[in-house]
Amino acid sequence: MRIIEFEEIYQMGQKAFSIVMDEIEHNPQLLLCAATGSSPLPLYRNLAEEAKKRTALFEQLRIIPLDEWVGLPSSKGSCNAFLQKHILRPLMVAQQRYFPFNLETENLEEECLRIQAMVKEQGPIDLCILGLGKNGHLGFNEPANELQPHCHIADLTMESQQHSMIMDASTKPTRGITLGIQDILSSRRILLMVSGSGKEEAKKQLLSTEINPQCPASLLWKHDNVDCLVVRQN
Numbered sequence: 001m002r003i004i005e006f007e008e009i010y011q012m013g014q015k016a017f018s019i020v021m022d023e024i025e026h027n028p029q030l031l032l033c034a035a036t037g038s039s040p041l042p043l044y045r046n047l048a049e050e051a052k053k054r055t056a057l058f059e060q061l062r063i064i065p066l067d068e069w070v071g072l073p074s075s076k077g078s079c080n081a082f083l084q085k086h087i088l089r090p091l092m093v094a095q096q097r098y099f100p101f102n103l104e105t106e107n108l109e110e111e112c113l114r115i116q117a118m119v120k121e122q123g124p125i126d127l128c129i130l131g132l133g134k135n136g137h138l139g140f141n142e143p144a145n146e147l148q149p150h151c152h153i154a155d156l157t158m159e160s161q162q163h164s165m166i167m168d169a170s171t172k173p174t175r176g177i178t179l180g181i182q183d184i185l186s187s188r189r190i191l192l193m194v195s196g197s198g199k200e201e202a203k204k205q206l207l208s209t210e211i212n213p214q215c216p217a218s219l220l221w222k223h224d225n226v227d228c229l230v231v232r233q234n
């Protein structure tokens with residue numbers, strides 16, 4: 001794992017941007033798995049700026065969301081709404097190149113299987129963009145004695161239920177759908193971005209290099225192509 005620390009979040013965004021651009025330039029059909037949250041936002045803003053100048057570069061880019069809240073309308077407050085606003089519209093990613101979770105369905109278990117088949121068909125993920133949860137989670141792979149390899153429905157911990165994204169939601173989601181830890185680890189390259197307060201313990205556990213499912217992000221030590229970008233917290 002290559003760990004780089006930054007003083008400011010915009011600096012992390014610039015480094016992340018150079019990594020993503022390098023990947024897209026080498027592989028325009030890149031399959032990008034995208035996290036939501038505040039850590040990747042500067043990266044997405046930089047990509048949006050670039051897309052104004054070099055639209056053609058993003059014409060074949062494919063996007064898979066990392067996770068989604070269960071129980072939020074897909075058009076407001078959801079990860080889907082976030083990705084539409086920050087990536088899909090600015091980069092003009094056509095519907096056939098975007099593979100969202102469908103939470104309108106009655107049967108969430110079937111939806112997990114559908115996503116699993118889609119990941120297999122489209123995959124492997126070329127570049128997986130991740131954020132670090134305050135409890136060490138990746139996507140909604142919450143701390144546990146045993147992590148689930150593939151797409152599943154997760155019961156969210158209290159920390160996850162207090163994420164800033166859902167602060168204004170009238171009904172707070174208690175469950176999420178997420179790609180599993182093996183799906184993440186099967187990516188060719190992983191970019192983890194860490195910013196925000198309240199992550200000291202999770203960061204400490206991750207940087208200790210000890211692999212422990214109670215800190216799901218520590219499983220990234222099993223992968224040999226991970227960039228971990230961290231904003232120092234004052």
Ligand code: GLP
Pocket residue numbers: 035036037038039040066067130131132133134138139140160163195196
């Ligand atoms: C949420 C999201 C994750 C995200 C994580 C960190 O739980 N579901 O995908 O990576 O939080 O978010 P932030 O960067 O805002 O701290």
